[in-house]
Amino acid sequence: MDSEPPGRRPRGLRGLRKPAKKRPAGPPPAEVTEDSDTAEPPAATTSSVINAVLYRDGRRVSTHDTLAEAFRQQRATSGTLAWIGLHRPSRGELLTLASEFDLHPLAVEDALEAHQRPKLERYGGTLFVVLRAARYLDDPEEVDFGELHVFVGRDFVITVRHGGAPDLTAVRRRMENTPVLLKRGPEAVLYAILDAVVDGYEPVVAGVQNDIDEIETEVFGGDPRVSRRIYELSREVVEFQRATRPLNGMLESLTAGFEKYAIDEELRRYLRDVADHVLHTTDRVDGFRQALQDILTVNATLVNQQQNAEMRALAEAGFEQNEEIKKISSWAAILFAPTLVGTIYGMNFDSMPELHWVLGYPFAIVLMAIVCTSLYLIFKRRDWL
Numbered sequence: 001m002d003s004e005p006p007g008r009r010p011r012g013l014r015g016l017r018k019p020a021k022k023r024p025a026g027p028p029p030a031e032v033t034e035d036s037d038t039a040e041p042p043a044a045t046t047s048s049v050i051n052a053v054l055y056r057d058g059r060r061v062s063t064h065d066t067l068a069e070a071f072r073q074q075r076a077t078s079g080t081l082a083w084i085g086l087h088r089p090s091r092g093e094l095l096t097l098a099s100e101f102d103l104h105p106l107a108v109e110d111a112l113e114a115h116q117r118p119k120l121e122r123y124g125g126t127l128f129v130v131l132r133a134a135r136y137l138d139d140p141e142e143v144d145f146g147e148l149h150v151f152v153g154r155d156f157v158i159t160v161r162h163g164g165a166p167d168l169t170a171v172r173r174r175m176e177n178t179p180v181l182l183k184r185g186p187e188a189v190l191y192a193i194l195d196a197v198v199d200g201y202e203p204v205v206a207g208v209q210n211d212i213d214e215i216e217t218e219v220f221g222g223d224p225r226v227s228r229r230i231y232e233l234s235r236e237v238v239e240f241q242r243a244t245r246p247l248n249g250m251l252e253s254l255t256a257g258f259e260k261y262a263i264d265e266e267l268r269r270y271l272r273d274v275a276d277h278v279l280h281t282t283d284r285v286d287g288f289r290q291a292l293q294d295i296l297t298v299n300a301t302l303v304n305q306q307q308n309a310e311m312r313a314l315a316e317a318g319f320e321q322n323e324e325i326k327k328i329s330s331w332a333a334i335l336f337a338p339t340l341v342g343t344i345y346g347m348n349f350d351s352m353p354e355l356h357w358v359l360g361y362p363f364a365i366v367l368m369a370i371v372c373t374s375l376y377l378i379f380k381r382r383d384w385l
Contacts (some may be wrong), residue, residue, distance in 0.1 A: 009056070048089040050161075051172075055081045058179025067093065071100050074155070081182075082156040083167060083189060083368050089160060100158050104128070111149040112164040118246040120253050127152040127257075129190065129250070132243030133166035133197045136207030143204055143236045145243060150193055157189045171196045191270050192252075198274055201244065201281045208237065208288055219299045222306070228298060234292045237285060244282050251275040330379040337375060338368035 052070035054061040056079055064070040067084070070368065074082050091112055100107045104123035110116050116130045129150040137144050146163025159168060171192050175182040182188060211233055218226040251271060258268050345354075345364050354360040378385045 008243070041115065048086050048093060050085040050087050052082070052084045053172075055083065055182060058175075058181070058183030059106070067096055067100075080155065080188060082188075083172070084156070084158045086158065086160045086171075088162055094160070097151075097158060101151070101153055101158070102126070103151055103158075107149075107151065111151075111160045112146050114149075116149070118146065118243060118250060122249040122257065125154055125192070127254075129194075131166075131194070131197050131247075133163070133200055134162065134204045134240060134243060135166075135200060136204045138207070141207070141211060142232075143208065143217060145239060148193070148197065150190060152186045152190045157186045166193075166197050166200050168193065184264065184267060187258065187267055190254075191267055191274070194308060195270070195274050195277075198247070198277045198281065201277075203238065205281060205284050208233070208240070209284075212288060212291055215292075215295060219295055219302065222302075227296075227303075230292060230296050230299060234289070235295070237292060239284075239287045240285050241289065244278065244285055247278045248275070248282065251278060326379075326384040330375070330384045332373050333379075334375045337371035341368050341371070 037099050049065070049067060052064040052067060052079065054064075054070065054073055056077070062073050062076060062081055064073060070082055070084065074080050078285075084097070089112075094103075094108050097103060098105070103126060107121065107123055107128040110128070110130065117368070119130045121128045127150075129152065131148045131150070133146040133148055135144050135146070136142075144164060146161065146166065148162075148166060149160040151160075161168070171189075175189060175192055177257040181192070211229075215226060215230055215233065218229070223350055251274060255271050255275070256266055257263075258271065343366055345360070354363065357363070376385065
């Protein structure tokens with residue numbers, strides 16, 4: 001067996017890349033919408049079954065519209081693998097699956113409630129995997145997170161999707177186009193789903209990096225709205241960390257389980273390839289969070305500097321205003337002194353002193369001059385003038 005899965009080419013230093021895939025000739029039209037971003041159950045029924053397909057030796061055997069049909073066909077056909085895709089199923093549908101495939105009640109409850117953290121748990125012979133998929137929305141410039149629950153048993157794979165991501169149509173097409181990989185069993189399907197989810201992080205990383213570059217420009221450009229954008233992007237990065245960071249431990253546990261249950265070495269190589277991509281993504285996301293913290297610190301420093309400059313300008317304006325008020329008050333006091341003397345000597349009373357004094361007028365003028373000069377010198381010494 002070759003060391004690379006069929007239909008994959010080198011992915012630079014980080015592993016392998018899948019080639020463009022052609023639509024298989026065999027599948028019915030309903031397959032195109034399986035678990036796609038816009039896939040919803042048909043309007044004429046309340047069923048959430050997007051697709052229920054049976055495979056044998058990596059080839060499609062039959063496609064069914066209902067779970068009951070798929071169950072009957074799998075019982076009647078030995079050596080088949082059932083791959084069932086659901087979108088926001090009802091409790092009754094999941095309980096039917098649980099009864100047919102012996103799913104653990106705790107895993108069923110998790111799949112119903114959603115809002116679970118990424119995790120990997122084994123219940124007897126069934127693996128239960130929770131993944132947080134992500135996609136970058138260009139128009140609103142934000143990250144949209146979806147949730148995917150995967151049940152993997154000896155002869156079945158059940159996917160329960162909450163949200164728009166990921167698009168499992170491409171995963172099914174890839175597996176059907178490479179039957180040599182699909183015939184390796186349910187673990188190969190789980191690997192392909194993991195690989196698709198992790199590959200879906202790459203455009204998100206690129207989008208977040210572009211947002212951070214724009215924010216850096218806005219910070220140094222003095223955009224007042226940048227603080228809100230930093231906060232919103234920081235929340236998305238934290239959510240992205242919660243989606244990607246647990247994957248490292250999950251893949252280690254999954255690889256160990258593959259060894260324990262004697263899953264072939266080829267699938268373990270594929271998982272190590274996925275783990276390499278996950279490590280690269282988590283490193284980038286951790287770097288984004290640190291970069292946003294640094295940008296937030298720089299932005300706070302720039303805002304403080306701007307506020308200090310504004311306060312300094314206000315203080316200088318207030319100081320200048322106080323100086324002008326001092327000058328006005330000083331000249332008002334100087335002008336008030338002769339007005340006071342003139343007012344007193346302008347009163348027409350017969351009994352006033354110096355009223356008929358020959359030197360009364362020169363005395364009043366000299367008195368005004370002395371008072372005004374004294375006030376001027378006092379204010380000048382105090383730097384009021």
